Amino acid sequence: MMEEVNEVTSSLSVHGHNIKVTEVLKDGDTLTFLVVSQKLSGTGEYHVDRTYDDFEWLQQHLFSQEDVPGIQGVIFPSLPAKAQVNASAKAMKQLGFLGLGEWLPYCKALESFLRQIVAHSILGKNKAVEILLTSSDPPGRQRVKKNIFNRLSQAVEERRKEGHKDVDEFFQSERVRNLVLTGCAKTAAERFLDVVQSEQKIAVACGHFSASLHLCVEPGEDPDKQAFSKVCVKLSEVFDSMKKNMTSVAENNMNTLGLGLDMESRCQEAEKEMLFRRTCKLVELETARRNAEKAKPLKKAAMEEEKKAAETEFDHICGVAKQEVARFKAARVEMLQQALVQWCEKQLLTAKETADQFNQHLQAFRGMA
């Protein structure tokens, strides 16, 4: 697969599995992310500031590796949509979970993006990765030419090829499965977002109730009035606990399963893009074959050349794609498993803590004279 390639390889000087995006800073309208990676040799870390443009720069570099054979068969790690301070409602909706929680889930998504790239056998070798992770100058100032990978450049007519029947059973069924899963994952992520938002509203309402109860507390010596005031104060504490509980529940949801579903949804989209590129190549190939067949003797040789080139490229793509699909399947299962386990563990812990608190409150009330 790598026969004719110009080596654009470089060995990375940092570990990939523990790259962190630790902070996000707001600077006017821009968000700046702090990327921390561990040096391979010895101890030491790289701390670099990056904006969204820098990440996009990296992505474009990866897309434009036209001389890597079969590059179009790669399932590219998904870069989330641009995060903005004071984003429009539409933009926030598009971001979904990533727009919540003071950008912490967003940082996690960027982390995941970087880790996946570094771990990828083809992508991790691109020089741009090292630059992004270690260079003290932000690389994003240089604009890279957009290429065919950019979704926006795919014309509408191209999209009709999506339904083109496949020659390979493996890919045909994968395309079908992917289509279903993409839809399901996206829906599940959106529905879960609704759940989290309802939970947040409940937390706010509990907070209001807690605050309002303080207004019912009256000063004075009257024992009956004092009894009632005491009840109000204690009840206010109860609702404060409830608010904290709901907030935790919502956060747990957001940071584990929410993020996981969002990830899954974007990954399935990435696979979809790859399968589509391959399908387009298939269409090209079939066109080239037809042309070669129908060609007049004068053009015949040229058409045959084209046909051969198309066949080679298509084979490369299929080879890479098959491996990618296998890798992808394993990776997503692992990712979802981790998300589910973390989700369950965190919620269980929160439920236990809350039960303890409620128990304490209950005892306090029962003990009231």
Place this chain on the structure above:
Amino acid sequence: MAASSDRIPPPFPDTEEPGAGPGDMADGDSDEGEDIFVNNRNPVAVSRGVSQPGNVNAEPPDVFRGGEEASSTTNKSNGVHSDDDNDLFAEAHVKSGSSARKELSTSSGPPPSSSSTQSPAAMQPTSLEQLVGEEDMDAFDVDVAVTNPEKVGDGMNAYVAYKVSTRTSLAMFRSKAFSVRRRYSDFLGLYEKLSVKQSLHGCIIPPPPEKSVVGMTKVKVGMDDPSSVEFVERRRAALERYLQRVVSHPSLLQDPDVRDFLEREELPRAVSTQALSGAGFLKMINKASDAVNKMTIKMNESDTWFEDKFQEVENEEQQLRKLQAVVDSLVNHRKELCGSTAVFAKSMAMLGNSEDNTALSRALSQLAEVEDKMEQLHQEQAASDFFIFAELLADYIRLLGAMRGCFDQRVRAWQRWQEAQSTLQKKREAEAKLLWANKPDKLQQAKDDITEWEARVTQYERDFDRIGMTVRKEVLRFEKEKAKDFRSQIVKYLDAMLQSQQRLMKFWEAFLPEAKAIA
């Protein structure tokens, strides 16, 4: 003078003679021993429900400790298991009321679909019957439960009949346990009858739940849809609380109309209940208030206690309204959460079905089931929020309105007295004129008039004093009961929340191995 004897209804033939001074409220000065049931089986039981500022000791051990309250016997403040007495004031029925409510909350809340409307309420009679079998029945006065709502008739003339069950040790009732069927207008009718009784002026008469044309129309059409079910359950619970408050009030309990309501097979249909339509009750109170304010003779308050208290009552009503608004919003958000959880559960089920990795598919399907169970939990929590807090606040807002009504009654009594004095003065002047004009034939009439009005002045003055005392006592009783009522409801709520959390923990514990098993 003659008036005071009207107030205490003639003792029921089977009862022994009432003991203490009839001129006082039944929950009269505690030091004089109790009210008219002093000779009844268990004298201790009698003063339950009575506001006795100086004499808390009289409150009885409460047999009706529902399961959840059993452990609370440690919190006696005065050597008697009184404080956590949910029977007082709000919850005459610990076991049947609250444990049924517990059953309500641990089972599937108000049934979301077409299952029998009776199922939440149906649990209550069972527990009531269990209690009937209990040995010691003599530690309480009266317990009432409202259960089994049933639609009677068809179309727009249909109505809902409820079973009103009473369990009592008091001799004034014909038997120890009995039940009758009543419809909503009967409850309203009872309230109307009690409200107009002179003898009960100054008492805080608990108001029944308000009419709802919208709610009832839906029910007439059919009792199966969720909103009708919720409406009926809400009304049933409110009617039960209403009756419990009535019977826990010592004066009201003695009233023959209350007895009839509980005992008689058939009641004459109450027709004059128009006054309580719509936002009725509070509107009525406010109208009456305005009328009082418009009267020409303003009361000069010699005792600032009443003024201060009235102000407090108004403030409190405002505060409770604010709380009510917040609780309403909380309930709505919980319902929203139910909806979004259900929808999410479905989407996870679909994802699980489309998944070809077996272990992951199974885990996702399990997740969908967990979410379904959580939706259930959220439903119950919403019901808890609503039936415990929202309704509690609504009840107290109405009770405070009733209290304002009592204050107004006192002012009107004062005004009546003043007007009588002024009329008496006029009669005396008339007599003087007649004497001077020397018209002996009309003189006798004038003298008779004067005698009559002198008597009235005395009576009205006494009425005014009596109402004043009654209002004071009622206010003190109310404040005491309020703290207890709120506390007992909160305990119920916390208990339900705690159980929810424990069930939630079980769901997560069951799911964890499934999640870990994904290879």
